[in-house]
Amino acid sequence: MPAGLEEAVREVSRERIRGASWAISTLARGLLEDLESGRTLDCDRASQVLRTTLPGMGSLEVLAEVVERLCNRPGELAEALRRLMDYVEEAGREAAERAAEFLSGAGAVSTVSFSRAVQLTILAARPRVVYVLESRPGGEGVAMARHLRQSGVNAVVLPDSAAGLAVSRSNAVVFGADAAGLDGCLRNKLGTLPLAASAAALGVEAVAVFESYKIVSRACVWEGVETRSYRVEGWGDVEYPVFEPIPLRLVSYIATELGGGRAGVEPLRLYRRLFLGEVLGGDV
Amino acid sequence: MPAGLEEAVREVSRERIRGASWAISTLARGLLEDLESGRTLDCDRASQVLRTTLPGMGSLEVLAEVVERLCNRPGELAEALRRLMDYVEEAGREAAERAAEFLSGAGAVSTVSFSRAVQLTILAARPRVVYVLESRPGGEGVAMARHLRQSGVNAVVLPDSAAGLAVSRSNAVVFGADAAGLDGCLRNKLGTLPLAASAAALGVEAVAVFESYKIVSRACVWEGVETRSYRVEGWGDVEYPVFEPIPLRLVSYIATELGGGRAGVEPLRLYRRLFLGEVLGGDV
Structure with missing residues (x-):
């Protein structure tokens, strides 16, 4: 269970089998933990980290887009991340x-x-x-x-x-x-x-x-x-x-x-x- | 250098890298050695051996055809095998x-x-x-x-x-x-x-x-x-x-x-x- 984005990124980078759905969930949860702990999210950095963790994995590119769109509204972003995690769970x-x-x-x-x-x-x-x-x-x-x-x-x-x-x-x-x-x-x-x-x-x-x-x-x-x-x-x-x-x-x-x-x-x-x-x- | 067909077949069966041209030459030489030593060729057996040594390798199927066509004329077969070996040498x-x-x-x-x-x-x-x-x-x-x-x-x-x-x-x-x-x-x-x-x-x-x-x-x-x-x-x-x-x-x-x-x-x-x-x- 990751504690924040940084730890989630490390976990996703190490992984060699599990794919795009697991990765987007793990990173969304990491972001959410950061937001819920009251830490201020560095939007540019978060977006860049998401786009470079597994370049080519579409789910992370889409997650980066979501972060970029809502980054200056942390409450809405947190809500979107929760909806996203529920969504991922069922979509596959x-x-x-x-x-x-x-x-x-x-x-x-x-x-x-x-x-x-x-x-x-x-x-x-x-x-x-x-x-x-x-x-x-x-x-x-x-x-x-x-x-x-x-x-x-x-x-x-x-x-x-x-x-x-x-x-x-x-x-x-x-x-x-x-x-x-x-x-x-x-x-x-x-x-x-x-x-x-x-x-x-x-x-x-x-x-x-x-x-x-x-x-x-x-x-x-x-x-x-x-x-x-x-x-x-x-x-x-x-x-x-x-x-x-x-x-x-x-x-x-x-x-x-x-x-x-x-x-x-x-x-x-x-x-x-x-x-x-x-x-x-x-x-x- | 194989001594006769049987030894040539063993050599070709063991081989894992060299391909069709080497295999047809090796087996043709083996057949020729049998013919030149004056042994009588068992046509059916020779043809069957050629067709089952590396099933799917076209050159051996063609060699079997040549043997089948000329088997009752050992002199002509030997001549054809010599021509074949020269031919293979240059054709590639x-x-x-x-x-x-x-x-x-x-x-x-x-x-x-x-x-x-x-x-x-x-x-x-x-x-x-x-x-x-x-x-x-x-x-x-x-x-x-x-x-x-x-x-x-x-x-x-x-x-x-x-x-x-x-x-x-x-x-x-x-x-x-x-x-x-x-x-x-x-x-x-x-x-x-x-x-x-x-x-x-x-x-x-x-x-x-x-x-x-x-x-x-x-x-x-x-x-x-x-x-x-x-x-x-x-x-x-x-x-x-x-x-x-x-x-x-x-x-x-x-x-x-x-x-x-x-x-x-x-x-x-x-x-x-x-x-x-x-x-x-x-x-x-």
Whole structure:
């Protein structure tokens, strides 16, 4: 349980598995603790910290926006943060229920990385088998598969090079998003683009499930996202961006807590407006 | 240096890096040693051994065909095997020269796995940088990158999940083929399909370079190819097929020692006929 923003930032920076929803909740709680303890919030600093803690993670960019809009009204900001935390708690589940409808009847599904919304989607859709790409560097796919197996899902881990194999055995592909951009891309863990491209190449539908608090203005860029280091056996360390852009044209359906349907920028614009209205009150 | 077919088969079965050209030469030499020592060749057994040593590797399927056609004429078979070995020696280089023309002007190129023809192509085209996917399971990409670096090429290894990243940084993608099928697919190491699909999705041209002695009737299948076991950290062992089919529609250009141009089944049919004529003499 973090004590204030600074501690929350440290916790989020250390984390390697849990994703965007956990991060926005943790940081919102940290901010709220600061506000409730009566400390004065340094708005510029708070906003900058939120934008640089995990660059590329859309939920933190949206949280920074909320802070920037309400920073000179601490009471309203505290209220918005409370609404946001309640909202996050429920939104993933609702998005997952919607995504599960797009997967209904899919006997075999492929996915990549670890997303709580995808996990809930699979638990709701109950496919016969789920192929989870290992998702190196990081290996979040293994954590995902273990969680699924604990819930009685027949999960199978495959190496990342098997993205095409996984798709060829599946009726649908499903993945989450760390951000969704009004410029026409989703942003998700490195490895999502080859999976989505393989789905498009083999004519298998791809479903993206994410919450509307990840909708940002730009996601079609490779630059400016968190980078990490990966040790290649027999070679050495290489730098890689944690997130990558997936053009919406490679995605068949999007599902959020506010609605779902054919992938496109227009619904993203709508869900973003609705979400901000919900959290900020009338102040959109 | 193998002594006879049996020893050659053992050598090829143990090998984990060297590819189709080395395998066909090694096995052809083994067969020739048997023939030259005056042993009688058990045709059915030789053909079956060739077809099951590395199922999915086109060059061995073609070698089996040659053996089947000439088995009752040992003198002609020996002559054909000698012609084949000479042919293999030169063909990769010639295919690479042609492929390099398709890459001319490409400052950055991405590839996967280890192919001698691709290696020669890159040495001929001399791009500014070559992104090589690690190519797990097996990690042949690391061996490829080390060889390229030893030849002064600026090679960079990336994890397999970075297939989309590699393509986004490249002007072209180049890969080899373990088989090319008249049914409309190439067959290459697992991981080639996500790379080719990413190239198609991002509008980057893909060049496949291979020798005509890999052209077989069928390559659009996942079944019937060599499988191996891969240890996923934190999960356990999983089975994977070593090769996968890549639909020709994801490939922009093919380059062989006998010609090159837009990818398609018709040129494959032509190159196969020309190659068999060359090796078998008039007996096509």
